[in-house]
Amino acid sequence: MSEKLVKIDRIDRRILELLQKDGGLSNQELAEKVGLSASPCLRRVKALEEAGIILKRVTVLERKKLGLALTVIILIGMDRHTPERFEEFESRVAELSEVQECYLITGQDADYMLKVVIPDMDAYHVFLLNKITRIPGVSGVHSSFVLRRVIDSMELPLAYC
């Protein structure tokens, strides 16, 4: 992690746009799409990785094919707002593979927002009772079930660069 500075020009932005959408693009395909030959294109991608702008590649799987039909948004309130409570909660949540996202958030109603992926209601019931409500400090839990996935990605808006 040398973390050098990189000034992102039009071509870099295009590279980031394309790679965000398709991380499986070969360097050659990418080069062609941005109008460069393979070597400068690869050097740019490497530089973006060096700079820490490109973090990693991941593979996205289809949840339904894996029997994970249910996605739940959970809002959780804590009884006391002490660092110990938060640390305990966070390390316990980090152990749970069903939790895809967990954020500490502002707001009077909730302290944490979780996104959980799980096979069905039965499994969710077990998950909630045995995993979430067992964590010390958890006082209020509100579950919202996802009916429709309008947008679900990790793409960042590059328009502000």
Added chain:
Amino acid sequence: MSEKLVKIDRIDRRILELLQKDGGLSNQELAEKVGLSASPCLRRVKALEEAGIILKRVTVLERKKLGLALTVIILIGMDRHTPERFEEFESRVAELSEVQECYLITGQDADYMLKVVIPDMDAYHVFLLNKITRIPGVSGVHSSFVLRRVIDSMELPLAYC
């Protein structure tokens, strides 16, 4: 999209686990990690793609390096629950590059949950006023700001397979 059936054995599961974490793994590295030679490993990955279990690869970028310091969870209520309202809302939201996630959810307080990534409060203010509240039918909007990102991934739990 032939979408053939695939029975996921122990090795397939391992492949999916590894690829979820690091989509940039070469087939050779992957093969070594799962204890296979390159050719059967590649054939399995291809089969998982064919079956639609592996959806795509994406590249994850570092938001802070791109000047996107703020993440907001927005809960939105609609005035009338008609299909037209929902369709209009969803197609308008799909146009907004700042919106990373958008789900139609159950619950009395809100109809939609959005996750928005944006540079700062000023930009968010503009975004909310010019983009979100302008969409017909949006009646209640509640913003929660992300203070800490405990978990943020797209990994699915493979323990249920």
Added chain:
DNA sequence: ACAAACTTCGCAAACACTTTGCGCAGCGGT
């Protein structure tokens, strides 16, 4: 229990892509 049919492996050859060194062109500052 045995054989046919099927599955899945590893090896090796053919092929393709990635990666590096190098020379050249364009640009900004003096």
Added chain:
DNA sequence: ACCGCTGCGCAAAGTGTTTGCGAAGTTTGT
């Protein structure tokens, strides 16, 4: 106009991917 810097493309060398094929192990049917 010249020097230095940056970034490009070409080409060669190095790696990785991909395919065909025979062997080994497993299941199915008789």
